[in-house]
Amino acid sequence: MGWDLATMPKVSAKAEKKTTKTTRVKKDKNKPKRALSAYMFFVQDWRERIKSENQDAAFADIGRLLGAKWKEMSPAERKPYDEKAHADKDRAAREKAEYNAANGKKTKKSAPKAVSEDDEEEESD
Template identity: 50%
Template sequence: MHGTDPNAPKRGLSAYMFFANDNREKVREENPGISFGQVGKMLGERWKALSDTDRRPYEEKAAADKKRYEDEKASYNVSQHPCLFFISPC
């Protein structure tokens, strides 16, 4: 049985997810009683309306988080399968 290792690194967030995390509460405050689905729809509309300049900080965060994930994944893979990454008897 294959499961997800709870110690595995978490994938990097997308630029949109950083934007959504920063703006979700504001959308809820501006629209009391709004459904979860409507919050997502409004966030998507706001994301699409952002200029390239306004998107840039979120894209930079996403790039940094992708690098973090790749670095953590490389270390994790070595810790899980050291014989595959080093030339030494195991």
Template identity: 45%
Template sequence: MAKTPAKSPKKVKKVKKVKDPNAPKRNLSAYFFFMNDQRAKVVKANPDMKVTEVGKKLGELWRAMSDSEKVPYNKKADADKVRYEKAKAAYKPK
């Protein structure tokens, strides 16, 4: 007797949660502040790089930085976190 493969159960699509457009935006990390600051410089220096290669290059630069060089970006991230916490506390979902 040949065994027949078991039928897989039907996949149930998950209903996507509707996002409130008035909800406060999440805070950015220090790495994202660094990326926003350095992306234009990397692209200008390497105009033929693809988007993924630019991201990899920025990651390498971030890892190569010392903790003292990351301080300004950490301060921006801390300030943005405070902003987000205040906005989140003031936000009233409908």
């Protein structure tokens, strides 16, 4: 006993597809940029050098070469990038605080720690 496609009811393409519309939250264009890491500052400095040395390399290959170069660098060689990252982190924190103050947003506070049963027993002793 086989299925005969001619006798089966036809389903329209519209009936098969279920589409739902979702609305995206619009991003605030005034929101400050996040701080860059030391590695990202390194990549900004070195990408063009690596590209010129390896002109036939693909984008992913350049990323691998940059990662390998970063790993072999000593802490002394990384220090300028670490300093840039630290300065950028301070800038981002300052801009975020100004942005939140201007928009009436409060900073999130961490939730109070839950007291476990073990802690309660120690306190009652």
